[in-house]
Amino acid sequence: QITQFVDQGSSAFALAMLEVYDPISAVVVCKSSERTPLHTRIQNKFSEVSMVPIARRYFDEAEGVRIVQGSMSEADCWAAKSKFVAMAALAGIWKYVEYTLDITIHPSTARVVYRPMDRVLMFDSS
Numbered sequence: 226q227i228t229q230f231v232d233q234g235s236s237a238f239a240l241a242m243l244e245v246y247d248p249i250s251a252v253v254v255c256k257s258s259e260r261t262p263l264h265t266r267i268q269n270k271f272s273e274v275s276m277v278p279i280a281r282r283y284f285d286e287a288e289g290v291r292i293v294q295g296s297m298s299e300a301d302c303w304a305a306k307s308k309f310v311a312m313a314a315l316a317g318i319w320k321y322v323e324y325t326l327d328i329t330i331h332p333s334t335a336r337v338v339y340r341p342m343d344r345v346l347m348f349d350s351s
Contacts, residue, residue, distance in 0.1 A: 295332025305339035
């Protein structure tokens with residue numbers, strides 16, 4: 226399942242999504258060894274969640290679109306393709322899974338679902 230949303234500077238929505246999904250690890254973009262404010266907030270709020278850094282070069286929008294075109298119906302594909310950040314993140318996650326499991330995944334063998342974040346109201350008290 227992929228989605229894309231706009232968040233505040235406090236990352237309140239991203240942190241709320243982590244709380245809802247309760248992951249064991251969080252895949253994050255890293256440009257260098259420096260931690261971003263989001264990385265710090267995740268570590269502070271979810272100390273049991275392991276942070277998995279992925280180099281920015283693997284977050285490739287064109288590759289994400291290629292994956293979506295091969296794994297979604299044309300009717301579903303048009304909505305997802307315009308979500309540039311989600312497409313780049315999908316490519317990064319895809320590469321991470323292939324690398325860590327030492328496998329190659331063909332897009333037609335996977336089911337990718339785009340879920341829009343509509344009808345959501347978020348209050349950020351920070």
